[in-house]
Structures are given as structure tokens and as C-alpha cells.
Amino acid sequence: MCRFGVLTASDRASSGDYDDLSGPAIVGFLEDAMTSPWEVVRRLVPDERDEIERVLAELVDSEGCSVVVTTGGTGPAPRDVTPEATEAVCERMLPGFGEQMRAISLRHVPTAVLSRQTAGIRGSSLILNLPGSPRSIREILDEIFAAVPYCVDLIGGPYITTDESVVDVFRPPHARRE
Amino acid sequence: MCRFGVLTASDRASSGDYDDLSGPAIVGFLEDAMTSPWEVVRRLVPDERDEIERVLAELVDSEGCSVVVTTGGTGPAPRDVTPEATEAVCERMLPGFGEQMRAISLRHVPTAVLSRQTAGIRGSSLILNLPGSPRSIREILDEIFAAVPYCVDLIGGPYITTDESVVDVFRPPHARRE
Amino acid sequence: MCRFGVLTASDRASSGDYDDLSGPAIVGFLEDAMTSPWEVVRRLVPDERDEIERVLAELVDSEGCSVVVTTGGTGPAPRDVTPEATEAVCERMLPGFGEQMRAISLRHVPTAVLSRQTAGIRGSSLILNLPGSPRSIREILDEIFAAVPYCVDLIGGPYITTDESVVDVFRPPHARRE
Numbered sequence: 001m002c003r004f005g006v007l008t009a010s011d012r013a014s015s016g017d018y019d020d021l022s023g024p025a026i027v028g029f030l031e032d033a034m035t036s037p038w039e040v041v042r043r044l045v046p047d048e049r050d051e052i053e054r055v056l057a058e059l060v061d062s063e064g065c066s067v068v069v070t071t072g073g074t075g076p077a078p079r080d081v082t083p084e085a086t087e088a089v090c091e092r093m094l095p096g097f098g099e100q101m102r103a104i105s106l107r108h109v110p111t112a113v114l115s116r117q118t119a120g121i122r123g124s125s126l127i128l129n130l131p132g133s134p135r136s137i138r139e140i141l142d143e144i145f146a147a148v149p150y151c152v153d154l155i156g157g158p159y160i161t162t163d164e165s166v167v168d169v170f171r172p173p174h175a176r177r178e
Numbered sequence: 179m180c181r182f183g184v185l186t187a188s189d190r191a192s193s194g195d196y197d198d199l200s201g202p203a204i205v206g207f208l209e210d211a212m213t214s215p216w217e218v219v220r221r222l223v224p225d226e227r228d229e230i231e232r233v234l235a236e237l238v239d240s241e242g243c244s245v246v247v248t249t250g251g252t253g254p255a256p257r258d259v260t261p262e263a264t265e266a267v268c269e270r271m272l273p274g275f276g277e278q279m280r281a282i283s284l285r286h287v288p289t290a291v292l293s294r295q296t297a298g299i300r301g302s303s304l305i306l307n308l309p310g311s312p313r314s315i316r317e318i319l320d321e322i323f324a325a326v327p328y329c330v331d332l333i334g335g336p337y338i339t340t341d342e343s344v345v346d347v348f349r350p351p352h353a354r355r356e
Numbered sequence: 357m358c359r360f361g362v363l364t365a366s367d368r369a370s371s372g373d374y375d376d377l378s379g380p381a382i383v384g385f386l387e388d389a390m391t392s393p394w395e396v397v398r399r400l401v402p403d404e405r406d407e408i409e410r411v412l413a414e415l416v417d418s419e420g421c422s423v424v425v426t427t428g429g430t431g432p433a434p435r436d437v438t439p440e441a442t443e444a445v446c447e448r449m450l451p452g453f454g455e456q457m458r459a460i461s462l463r464h465v466p467t468a469v470l471s472r473q474t475a476g477i478r479g480s481s482l483i484l485n486l487p488g489s490p491r492s493i494r495e496i497l498d499e500i501f502a503a504v505p506y507c508v509d510l511i512g513g514p515y516i517t518t519d520e521s522v523v524d525v526f527r528p529p530h531a532r533r534e
Contacts, residue, residue, distance in 0.1 A: 076299055077332040096458045096469035102274045110324035110348045113274040121432055146466035154433040170466045255510040280452045288502035288526045291452035
């Protein structure tokens with residue numbers, strides 16, 4: 001069983017100004033992609049660094065989530081603090097995810113260069129920042145999720161399998177289980 | 179009115195050994211691209227980290243520049259210290275600019291991988307490092323400037339417009355003013 | 357004369373569980389590529405951060421290696437510590453190498469995003485992290501080595517020349533010697 005944490009950071013969604021469409025976009029991807037057992041723990045918080053850090057730590061340490069995906073708060077505006085919170089709770093960073101996520105989004109909009117998305121490891125969990133837009137979320141997950149199961153293997157999490165028609169997960173031969 | 183700071187870091191240009199062609203290349207781009215009101219404040223300093231830091235802070239804090247573009251001092255040589263000075267005066271970094279600027283220059287020369295160019299935010303101003311070569315400056319600005327106006331919007335600066343035939347600025351629909 | 361350090365970080369190869377194929381892959385590339393005088397100093401250590409740091413410093417400071425290439429220990433697993441050791445012994449980092457090496461490997465496997473490879477400068481030496489797989493090593497070196505000789509020029513090392521049919525080294529005209 002793999003538990004996923006989905007954290008939406010948004011002042012307006014958390015105050016009820018509008019509905020959170022980003023968290024459901026992440027859950028929708030998991031519903032389409034996952035074939036091994038999984039469940040999701042969702043959280044919605046304002047763009048407050050302390051609050052985001054607290055919830056990220058809780059999703060990993062108390063809820064036992066092997067993968068935590070955030071959405072929102074990755075831009076250059078003063079209230080965007082998700083990358084700072086992510087870096088604060090991680091023991092090591094994986095710079096390739098930020099690079100590749102920006103490269104994917106740059107195919108669609110030049111302002112993707114402004115994103116400060118990052119990813120890192122806390123204990124045996126992977127934390128990944130996604131942008132706020134549901135369409136961008138899907139564009140990114142369709143591509144980068146191919147590397148997530150092997151990452152989870154390497155850091156000591158459960159063995160994840162997916163529907164190849166949605167995302168073509170890669171593992172080196174020695175890491176594959178039939 | 180948008181004020182631009184243009185800072186040339188060069189031991190040889192600042193000592194009069196040769197003319198600064200890089201600063202004028204940046205101003206030339208702005209002349210071609212800008213359609214909203216703007217003015218420029220230029221500075222020329224040697225490759226001294228303290229001096230670069232002092233002038234960057236002055237351009238933002240005293241001169242009120244919303245965008246500061248540096249040229250020079252981004253390579254691996256011991257006298258190249260512009261990225262260090264930039265990081266020291268910024269409150270947060272935007273890693274996507276360095277990645278994209280290197281990717282653009284890599285299409286032309288493999289040694290673009292050596293550049294340590296970065297970008298960051300100080301207060302409500304964007305600071306961007308460009309390389310020293312006038313041709314590289316133009317290749318990079320033609321492409322990355324598409325994201326600069328929306329970045330300036332997000333950090334609280336003036337609304338910038340450009341000539342679409344020079345640079346096709348992108349803003350999400352909700353951020354556009356007719 | 358250019359001295360190259362080649363450091364294999366691997367628990368299993370250093371304990372004799374299997375043969376180190378990665379170090380020889382790097383030496384094989386140098387044999388194919390180099391035309392100016394060179395020699396190599398090889399080391400094999402377990403994935404221990406202190407040990408990797410100590411040997412990196414020794415290869416630069418005592419052995420006089422102008423370029424040190426590591427292999428192994430760049431993934432997300434807890435025993436992967438080569439990037440941390442590299443950053444600890446370097447005075448400045450060159451983020452472009454990590455970006456480009458991941459971009460090269462991403463053409464072949466999506467899990468290249470997981471690599472934390474980096475590069476940096478210690479004194480007048482360049483330290484470069486490569487992955488552990490011999491095939492990846494060759495794919496990366498064939499491409500990125502084009503920028504290594506000019507980097508070594510800029511940081512005060514010897515003038516390196518190569519066989520153009522193996523790697524097409526670039527230097528700006530003013531840096532070329534006939």
C-alpha cells in the first residue's frame with residue numbers, strides 16, 4: 001500500500017474564495033495511473049511557510065505518506081513560499097525535478113521560467129512541488145511520474161506499479177519484480 | 179515608468195582598457211523592445227564582489243530600478259564573482275533563469291555549460307545576470323524577456339509592454355490589461 | 357602534462373563484491389580522446405562521505421590533478437553521498453554541468469531526473485560527478501568534455517587538446533593556441 005499526500009497551498013482556496021481544483025487534479029492523475037494499492041491524504045492550507053512545513057512533516061512522519069505532492073505557492077510573488085517550506089523539511093534535494101518540470105512547462109508558456117518548484121527527500125519519502133494550474137499539473141505528472149516509483153524504491157518505500165498507457169514507469173532491470 | 183539598471187562588471191572595461199560593448203547591447207535591446215515608458219541607469223565596475231553588491235543594492239534601493247541586468251563576471255575564473263554578489267543581495271533566487279539562459283547559449287557553444295548566471299529578487303526588483311558577450315546577450319534577452327514583465331507584475335513593479343515583433347511577452351489572461 | 361583523478365565511489369566495488377567497470381570507462385574515454393600529454397591517478401572508496409571528501413582533496417591538493425572525475429553515489433539512496441562530498445570540498449559550484457548531464461541522460465532513461473550530479477572548482481581544479489553506469493559515463497563525457505579544456509584554461513590549469521573525431525573541444529578564438 002502506497003500512501004500519497006496531496007497538499008494544496010493557496011490563500012484563496014483555503015479561505016473558501018474559490019474551490020481547490022489543483023488537489024483534485026493530482027488525485028485524478030493517481031486514479032488514472034496507479035495499478036498497485038494506494039490511498040490519498042489531502043490537506044489544504046494558506047500560503048504560510050510555517051503551516052506548510054508543519055503539514056509536510058505531518059504527512060511524512062505521522063501519516064506515513066511515501067510521496068507528497070504539493071500544488072501552489074511556487075512563483076516569485078512574496079506570498080509564494082512552498083519551495084522554502086519544502087527545502088526546510090527535506091534532508092536532501094533532487095534538483096533534476098525542478099529543472100525538468102520547468103523544461104516541460106516552458107514548451108507551453110515562457111513564464112514557466114519563473115517557477116521555483118523543487119523536490120527533495122525526507123526520511124523515506126519524496127516531496128514534489130507542482131504548480132497551481134490543473135492543466136500544468138497533468139502535463140508535468142504524465143511525464144515525470146515515470147521516475148517516481150524507482151525513486152520510492154531507492155529511498156525505502158513500497159513497490160509502485162502503474163498503467164503503462166498513462167505513464168510508462170522505468171526501472172533498471174535489476175529493480176523489476178515480475 | 180519602469181527604470182532599468184544595467185551593470186557591467188569588467189576589470190578591463192572599467193579601467194579603460196577597452197570599451198564596454200555589453201552594457202550598450204542591453205540598452206539596445208530595450209530600445210528595440212520596450213513600448214511602455216522606461217529609462218535606464220548604467221553603471222560600470224571592476225570584478226570586485228563588494229563593489230558589485232554595493233551597486234546592485236543602490237540600483238534597487240536608491241535608484242528604484244525594477245529590473246537590474248548585469249553583464250560579465252559569470253564564468254568559472256577566480257575574478258568572476260557576479261553570481262555570488264547577486265545571490266548575496268537577493269532575498270530569493272529564481273533558478274529557472276540560469277537553467278534557461280545556459281540552455282539557450284548551449285545551442286551555440288558547448289562552453290555555455292561553464293556559466294554560473296543566476297537571477298533573483300530583491301524587494302520588488304528582479305536582478306538578472308547575463309554573460310559578457312554582446313551576441314549572447316541578445317540571443318538570451320530575445321527569448322527570456324518574454325517572462326520578465328509578468329515577473330515584475332508579481333513582485334509589485336510597473337506594468338511593462340513590448341513590441342511583439344521583438345519579444346512576445348506572455349501574461350496569463352487574468353493579468354492582462356487592455 | 358594534465359593529471360586526471362578518477363574516483364570510484366562504490367560500497368560493492370570497494371569491498372571486492374564486483375569489479376569496478378566505471379573507473380575504467382572514464383580512463384577508456386581519456387585514452388580515446390586526449391592528444392596532449394596526460395596521466396591518471398585512480399582511487400576506489402566505499403560510499404562514505406568523509407572518505408570521498410578526503411580523497412577528493414588529496415587528488416587535487418597532493419596529486420595535482422587538474423580534473424577529477426567521480427563515478428557513483430549520485431542517486432537519491434541514503435548511501436549516495438558523492439554530491440555532498442563534492443560540494444563540501446569545492447569553493448564554487450558550476451550548476452550547468454549537473455543540468456546538462458541530467459538532460460543528456462534523460463534522452464535515454466526517465467530516471468535520470470533522480471541524479472544529483474554536480475560539478476565545482478577547488479583551487480585550480482575542476483571536479484565533476486558522473487553516474488555509475490559505464491554506458492551513461494560515455495554518453496555524458498562524449499558531450500560535456502567539449503567544455504572541459506576551456507574551463508581548465510580559465511581556472512589556471514594546463515592546455516588540453518583532444519582528437520576532434522572523439523570530442524570537438526570548443527575555445528573562443530582568443531583562447532586558442534596553434
